[in-house]
Amino acid sequence: MSLPFDAWQQRVEQALKQSIPAATTDPARLHQAIHYVLFNGGKRVRPILVYATGKLFGRAAEDLDAAAAAVELIHTYSLVHDDLPAMDDDELRRGEPTCHRAFDEATAILVGDALQTLAFQVVMDADLTAKVRLEWVRELASASGSRGMVGGQMMDLQAEESSLSIDELRTMHLQKTGALIRASIMMGAAPALPDPSAQDALVLFAESIGLAFQVQDDILDIEGSSDTTGKPQGSDLEQNKTTFVSLFGVEGAKRELQKLHQQAVESLDMFGERAESLQELANFIVQRDH
C-alpha cells in the first residue's frame, strides 16, 4: 500500500502558503526572505509526522494542517538562526545560500523571529476547538524553549569548546531536534489523548527516531555526497564536533542507528497495522541520503 507522503507534503505547502503574508507585503524584503527560506525543498519530515500520527488516531488531515504548518515554521526559524555567523556559520542550506548570505544577517535574525511568531499565530487561527489549539500552543512552546530546542542549540554551541560524553550528546540532541519531533507527534495525537501506555509508546518512538535522525546526519556528514546533502562533506570533523561518529566510529554509529530504528519500530507494536505510516517514516529516516 502506498502511503500519502506526497499528498501530505502538498497539504503542508498549501497551508504554509496560506499562512504567510504575500512576498510583496511591506516590508517586502522581510517577506521575500520569509518565502525564500520556507520554500526551498525542505523534506517536511515534521509535518509528515503530524499527519501520520493523526492518521493513527483517526484524525482528518484537514484538521491537522495548522499543526503541520506550525512545526515547520518553528523548524525553519531554528535553521535560519542556527546558520547565522555567530552560530554555526553555514553558507549553504539544501544547496542554496543560507538566508543571511542571500539577504543579510539582520534580515535573517528578523526572519527567524517572525517565523516563530507565525507558528503560534497559525495555531491560533485554526478553525478548531479551543482545547486543541491550547494543547498545540503548549506543545509548541515547551518543545521550542530554553529547556527544549533552544536549550539544545545552546548545548551544541558549548560542545564546540569541550567534547561531550555519550549521555551529554544524547541529551543535547533530545532537546535540539528530539523535542520538536516529539511535539509533532503529540500535536498529531491531540486531543485524542491516548491512554498512558499509548502515550509512553509514542514518546519512545519520538525519542528513538529523533536520535536516529541525528545519528544518520552524523553518518551522512562523513559518507554523504555534498551534492545530495547540500552541505560540505566532513564539516563536523573539521569543526571538531562531538558526534555519534566521533564517539562510536562510522560502523559503531551505524549499529546505533539500527538499534534506534528497531526500538522505534517495536515501540509501535501495540498499534498494529494502523501505525504503518509512522513505521514507514522511521524507515525513511534511517535510509535517507540527504
Next chain:
Amino acid sequence: MSLPFDAWQQRVEQALKQSIPAATTDPARLHQAIHYVLFNGGKRVRPILVYATGKLFGRAAEDLDAAAAAVELIHTYSLVHDDLPAMDDDELRRGEPTCHRAFDEATAILVGDALQTLAFQVVMDADLTAKVRLEWVRELASASGSRGMVGGQMMDLQAEESSLSIDELRTMHLQKTGALIRASIMMGAAPALPDPSAQDALVLFAESIGLAFQVQDDILDIEGSSDTTGKPQGSDLEQNKTTFVSLFGVEGAKRELQKLHQQAVESLDMFGERAESLQELANFIVQRDH
C-alpha cells in the same frame, strides 16, 4: 490619589521570576543570560499598561500577571535582538553591557528566541479561561510578527539607508513600538470586550502614547544625559537616522509630543475618572527623562 505603579512593577517582577527557569537550570549560561536581560531595571511600561487597562475594566490584578509578564518577555526579546551587532549594534542598555557584550552573540540570539517562546508559554500556563488565553495569544502574535514589531524593526533598519517621510516614520513606529503597546492595552481589556466606541478610544489612546513614547525617545537622544538614559547622547544623529527631531527640529518634536499627549488624554474622556491610571501613564511617558 496615588496610583499603584510600584505595586504593579513588583507584581510583574514576581510573575517574571516565577515564569522563567532558575539561572542554574541547564544550559546554565543560557538561563543566566535570560536572568541578566530580564532583571536590569526595566521600567515595565507595557506591564503597567496591562494592569492600568485591566483596572479600567474592573479586572483583578492577579488575573493579569501572565499578560503583564508576556508583554515584557516579548519586549525584552526584541531589545536583545535589536542590540545585536547586525542590527543596531548597541553596547549599552540601561547603562549596562548589552547581552551580546556581557555574554556573546550566539547566546544573545538564543536568549531572544527563548524569551519569545516563554511569552506564549506564560500565557498558556495562566489559570484562566481558554477564551482569555486564546485572545491573549492572538494579541501577542499579531503584535509581534512581520506585520507588527518585527516588520517595524525591518523598516527601521532599511531607514538607515534612505530617509523616511513623516508618514513612513509614523508607520514604522506604529509597528515597531506601537503594536506591542496596543496589545498590552487590549490584553488588559480582554475578554471584557468593550463596545466598539470604547475599543476605538483605546486604539487611539494606544497609538497616541506609542508615538509619543517614540517622539520623547528622539528628543531624549538630543537633550537627555547619557547618565539618565543609559545610552550615548546623539547616537541617532550620528547614525543619520530619520527621527521626529530630524524631521521637525527639537521644538517641532516637542509640539508634536504635546499634541499626541493631548490626543491620548482626550481619547480617555469617555471613561471618566476610572481611566486615571492610564492618564497618569500618558503623563509619565511625555515627562520621563530616560
